[in-house]
Amino acid sequence: MPLDAIPVVIAPSGLRAGELSGNAPPLLREIAEMVRRLLASGETSAIDLQALPLTPADLEWLREQLGEGEIAVTLNADGESSLDETACPGVWWITHHNPMGAVVSAFIEVAFVPEVVKAHPEDVVIGLEHLELLISDLS
């Protein structure tokens, strides 16, 4: 039986999803402050987007304001994560998905490079060992 034979209609999401709550604009000031801190002391910081009363429209607005940067990183770790630089260098829009594709958390991170992107020295050591193994196989 094809799936569309089951007469289930997907419920539309929250009614007020399309409305702006007015909670997003102040975030721009907060982000600016975070960027100032990054420049002054190198301190990184983040905003948990799910902890704030933001509607999908708010998030869209914010994302549009921040614009699109040059770098988009995809992390494959227990589901996909996207770490996208915005048009404001140092401001990253991070969305973590679970293996089912659902969003599990979302952050704005202010950092030169998001922490999780950098390879850890210990992992690099493991990589080097692997390379050496490959090289020894050459002979």
Added chain:
Amino acid sequence: MKGPLIETLARHGVTRRTFVKYCATLASMMALPPAAGRAMAEAMAAAPAASKRPSVIWLPFQECTGCTESITRSHSPTLEGLIFDVISLDYQETLMAAAGHQAEEALHAAMAANDGKYLLIVDGSIPLGLDGAYSCIAGKSNLETLKEVAKGAAAIVAMGSCAAYGGLPKANPNPTGAVSVADIIKDKPIINIPGCPPIPAVITGVLAHYLTFGSLPELDKHSRPKAFYGETIHDRCYRRPFYDQGKFAKTFDDEGARKGWCLFELGCKGPVTYNACATVKWNGGVSWPVESGHGCLGCSEPDFWDAGGFYKALSMPADPLKLAAKAAVVGAAAGVAVSFVNRGKKSAAKSAHEKTTLADLEK
């Protein structure tokens, strides 16, 4: 960030980045600031060698092992289960290799070595009938064991609705005289993680919080962590717009049900149930009861088992806070609003009843 935990995880194919992502998400779920995610990742990763890990003793009483199933069968067992690498789980009948006298020895050795410092997890209720003879382990009644082990505990986690409230064993007529942990132990910090069973991420979240910050998270009036039990199912239910529009499914196969309308009239207890199902969901975020088409049973609330019927509509709508304050007045108004629900079967909550329970709300 390095340590034995990271190495263990790596052996299970869990990368460092996966772990960082997990901790970030866990912190977000617990409404902790993003920096707490880093702190958790670092604290857990740096877990000391086995001998120095915080000792955890897990006592099973009158229970069905569903709570253990919940945590051990979570969607990413390695990740949720990583908590077992951070603690020293010194006694857990279902999971431990030892049995019989060996197991009891392990229990007493752990109690002696970590006196005043171990975390005690309890699942299951404690039967008081027939001097506790309904449930005994190693020749001792659960009551004796609980008192003995609680004495040296730093804090107690009552895992699941049975340990937290008495649960199904306590259901009328409560043949075994089942009671909750808090009914017996009065002089220790107790945190309740109710649910039948509780959501795995809630269990691990609370443990991670305790291990990282050395304290229990903020609790509500039923001693539940506010981060997970701060809002009702109804507050976060995606079917809520239909509730607000008065669009209700009347049977499980009518047009309303197919269109995903609100399940209030089919007995959904979401409006009076504080739990995280609507946001954290089950089975790794696949779905949750209301999304699967069935009303909430109210499994994280006291006495949900005796509330009169899973398929009977609550006699009043929505806001339990207002209900508690003005049960009589709201009851009258709500009676009109939902007069088409189970009409005439019973009046609303008894007047002047300050504490509104599920049972009061049933028709």
